[in-house]
Amino acid sequence: MSDFIHPGLVLILGSFLIPVLPSTVRNAYSVFIGTVAFFLCITASPGMYGSINIFGLDISPTIRVDKLSLLFSYIFSFIGLMGLVYCYHVKDSLQPFAGALYTGASIGVSFAHDVVSFYLFWELLSVCAVLLIWSQRTKESVEAGFRYILVHIAGGLSLFAGILLFVKKSGTFEFASFMSYSGEPFWWLILIGFVLCAAAPPLHAWLPDAYPAATIYGSVFLNPFTTKAAVYALIRGFPGAEVLVYLGSVMAVYGVIYALLENNLRRLLSYHIVSQVGYMVAGVGLGVINLGLNGSASHAFNHILYKCLLFMSAGAVIYATGKEKMTDLGGFGRYAPFTALSFFVGAFSIAGFPFTNGFIGKSPIISAAGEVGNVFAYILLNVATCGTIISIICKMGYYTFFSEKKTNYEVTPLPINMKISMAVLSILCIGIGVLPQLFYAYLPFPMDYEPYTVQHIIDTLGIFSFTFLVFAIFLKKLSPKAKINLDLDWPYRIGGRLFIRGLDKTVVPAEYNFVNILWRKILHDGVFPMGDRTESYEKKKLDRISIFSANLSKILSDNLSRIQTGRIHDYAIYMIVGIIVCLVIALYMFK
Amino acid sequence: MIRLILICCAIVVFLDIVLIRILHLGHGYFTFEELPAFASLLGFAGTLSIVVIAKILSIFISKGEDYYE
Numbered sequence: 001m002s003d004f005i006h007p008g009l010v011l012i013l014g015s016f017l018i019p020v021l022p023s024t025v026r027n028a029y030s031v032f033i034g035t036v037a038f039f040l041c042i043t044a045s046p047g048m049y050g051s052i053n054i055f056g057l058d059i060s061p062t063i064r065v066d067k068l069s070l071l072f073s074y075i076f077s078f079i080g081l082m083g084l085v086y087c088y089h090v091k092d093s094l095q096p097f098a099g100a101l102y103t104g105a106s107i108g109v110s111f112a113h114d115v116v117s118f119y120l121f122w123e124l125l126s127v128c129a130v131l132l133i134w135s136q137r138t139k140e141s142v143e144a145g146f147r148y149i150l151v152h153i154a155g156g157l158s159l160f161a162g163i164l165l166f167v168k169k170s171g172t173f174e175f176a177s178f179m180s181y182s183g184e185p186f187w188w189l190i191l192i193g194f195v196l197c198a199a200a201p202p203l204h205a206w207l208p209d210a211y212p213a214a215t216i217y218g219s220v221f222l223n224p225f226t227t228k229a230a231v232y233a234l235i236r237g238f239p240g241a242e243v244l245v246y247l248g249s250v251m252a253v254y255g256v257i258y259a260l261l262e263n264n265l266r267r268l269l270s271y272h273i274v275s276q277v278g279y280m281v282a283g284v285g286l287g288v289i290n291l292g293l294n295g296s297a298s299h300a301f302n303h304i305l306y307k308c309l310l311f312m313s314a315g316a317v318i319y320a321t322g323k324e325k326m327t328d329l330g331g332f333g334r335y336a337p338f339t340a341l342s343f344f345v346g347a348f349s350i351a352g353f354p355f356t357n358g359f360i361g362k363s364p365i366i367s368a369a370g371e372v373g374n375v376f377a378y379i380l381l382n383v384a385t386c387g388t389i390i391s392i393i394c395k396m397g398y399y400t401f402f403s404e405k406k407t408n409y410e411v412t413p414l415p416i417n418m419k420i421s422m423a424v425l426s427i428l429c430i431g432i433g434v435l436p437q438l439f440y441a442y443l444p445f446p447m448d449y450e451p452y453t454v455q456h457i458i459d460t461l462g463i464f465s466f467t468f469l470v471f472a473i474f475l476k477k478l479s480p481k482a483k484i485n486l487d488l489d490w491p492y493r494i495g496g497r498l499f500i501r502g503l504d505k506t507v508v509p510a511e512y513n514f515v516n517i518l519w520r521k522i523l524h525d526g527v528f529p530m531g532d533r534t535e536s537y538e539k540k541k542l543d544r545i546s547i548f549s550a551n552l553s554k555i556l557s558d559n560l561s562r563i564q565t566g567r568i569h570d571y572a573i574y575m576i577v578g579i580i581v582c583l584v585i586a587l588y589m590f591k
Numbered sequence: 592m593i594r595l596i597l598i599c600c601a602i603v604v605f606l607d608i609v610l611i612r613i614l615h616l617g618h619g620y621f622t623f624e625e626l627p628a629f630a631s632l633l634g635f636a637g638t639l640s641i642v643v644i645a646k647i648l649s650i651f652i653s654k655g656e657d658y659y660e
Contacts, residue, residue, distance in 0.1 A: 253641070260645045261653065370620030378620065382630075383637035390638050455617025458607050459630035465599040466634035472593045474642055483653040493659060 004049040006063065007040035007077055008111060008121070011104030018097040027088045030096040034081035034103070041077040041107065044070065054116060059173050064113035068297065068444035072110035072232045075301045076103060079224045079308055082425060086312055087217035088417035094135045099221040102128035106225040110232055114173040115163045118233075122159070125197075125226050126152040132218035133210050144213035147489065151196070151206040159193025162186040178237045191238060197230035198281055199274050200247050201254050205489035207273060208258070212266035212324075216315030219266055223311050224304040227273055231280045231300045235444075239287035245369075248282025249380035251275065256387025258487065260395065263480040265314045265324050268396055269307070272350060275384055276303050282377050283365035290445040291371060295364030297444055302361030302432060306349035309425040310392075313343035316418060317400060321409040326399040326480035328409065333401035335411040340401045342422040347397055349429045351389040353464065354457050357432035360439065363451040386467045390478075394471040399480055604628045 014033040021029055044065050051060030080103025087095055105128060108121035126149060133145040165186035167173060181187045192203075199207040207227070211219050238244060255275025262268035280299050286292030316339045317332060318324045333340035349358035362381075369377040432439050436451050471478065563574075607628045610616045623629065 257641055257645045261649050382633055386634055386637040387641045453617055454610055462603045462607060462628060462631035463634035465603050466631050467638045468596045469600055470638040472596050482656060484656050484658060486652040486654060
């Protein structure tokens with residue numbers, strides 16, 4: 001590890017200082033280590049580095065720096081830095097700490113070359129996420145955090161089992177494409193571990209459950225790392241796995257349908273993570289051509305930028321008003337034109353409007369579906385775009401920033417650091433959208449692709465204008481309702497409760513009425529009489545032994561006390577006699 | 592508002608027909624994309640189906656906010 005300093009380790013080790021520093025320098029320090037890590041990432045040169053000795057295994061190399069891992073490390077470290085700037089004014093030390101640690105762990109995932117260190121960083125991600133969820137310190141967030149960790153432990157165990165089987169089967173620790181083992185049990189186990197973290201239905205419900213429960217700063221940190229680390233892992237491990245095309249396409253539409261029904265701002269955005277990661281998962285499945293894999297990587301990169309911008313804008317709305325339901329908001333654009341502007345930059349980006357980074361990010365994926373000739377993915381991903389436009393630009397934008405005011409909220413002005421990070425991300429969203437080829441040069445695989453073709457722009461404009469038309473027609477029907485929508489966390493939320501209630505009805509009475517009574521019977525009829533009998537036996541027989549030994553020791557000690565005169569010269573004589581006896585024995589032995 | 596949107600829709604359909612069908616400045620991946628203004632059609636039908644599916648689904652899944660309490 002001579003010419004490579006691991007930015008992830010710098011952040012992980014550096015973050016442990018954050019809670020112990022005084023509050024005056026704490027946030028400046030956290031931004032400082034965030035900046036250091038970002039510079040280490042952008043100056044890292046490709047190659048293989050490092051070796052570790054862990055659990056008695058010698059593994060070398062442990063760090064792989066190539067174009068794919070660099071692209072992900074750039075965005076992870078950058079967004080970590082932006083998140084730390086965003087929460088610069090926060091007094092709580094847990095959030096910058098967990099945020100920096102989370103960033104470090106995700107950089108570690110992107111640089112890991114062997115499955116062991118990959119797995120360790122991977123598990124650290126879940127721990128940091130739970131800390132961020134719990135930092136809200138409410139009953140809901142504690143419960144959501146527990147559900148989060150239980151789901152992720154299940155996924156982590158599946159991944160761990162898969163990794164163990166993989167190491168046994170292949171005899172290597174290298175984390176590379178698993179596609180040559182396609183269909184093996186461990187292939188499925190690892191895939192399940194990854195797609196759970198990518199929030200693919202039916203294993204996605206942890207995401208919209210937990211992310212809105214965190215603090216507004218926590219959800220800015222939460223949204224880029226776990227799911228996009230999973231996308232990285234899928235690109236690395238499962239390029240061209242066909243099952244992912246269908247999973248991803250369904251995911252993309254599933255997310256927007258739920259998003260359209262949501263009332264809570266951050267839960268709506270969380271469903272959009274499911275939908276957007278669906279594009280990336282589909283892109284990995286289309287990875288039989290470079291366009292698909294590059295599309296996933298570029299979409300992940302750009303998605304992180306605009307999704308964080310959206311979460312920051314939603315956070316700004318919540319910070320300013322204290323409300324996070326559309327039924328309580330409305331007309332907010334009048335009070336905060338800056339927040340509204342950054343929200344709409346993010347919203348048009350996520351929908352993929354031309355000259356935003358969303359357009360150039362996801363175009364390669366949809367084009368890849370066309371090139372491969374997969375009609376299913378092509379249609380579904382385009383329909384998901386319609387759903388994104390109507391649910392985020394139209395519904396969330398209209399009912400939060402326009403429409404009439406629904407409650408009489410007060411508006412707190414935003415701290416400058418929140419505005420800075422939102423402004424930087426807005427500029428990047430537009431900048432990358434305008435200069436796509438500059439960005440495409442950083443993509444991991446060679447490709448020749450131009451997003452701005454006449455056909456593509458016209459198609460996108462057509463989809464946009466007709467989606468707006470549908471929204472205008474259904475404006476009243478789509479107004480937010482003060483409801484929650486059941487998702488697939490229902491089985492374990494209600495199921496868990498029913499399970500305990502079922503135990504109350506079955507096992508508890510059985511235990512009380514049957515096992516308890518039986519046990520009492522055994523005690524009364526068996527154990528107690530037995531005890532009585534042994535007691536009387538002791539009295540008759542065993543007591544004599546103890547009385548005899550007591551008498552014996554009394555006689556001995558009586559005789560011994562006669563020697564113990566208490567006079568010092570008697571003891572001196574005993575000692576001299578003793579020494580002489582010892583000397584005689586010694587002489588006799590060594591003769 | 593709705594008039595503005597309708598004008599946009601008309602312009603896009605017009606541009607699609609002129610630039611792509613008549614001047615052949617682009618081509619789709621599939622044969623069904625040869626339909627005039629296919630993307631606009633997809634946008635309309637796709638959004639409509641998402642709205643309808645969501646509305647039907649909401650009958651079954653939308654519950655009061657204290658459902659899990």
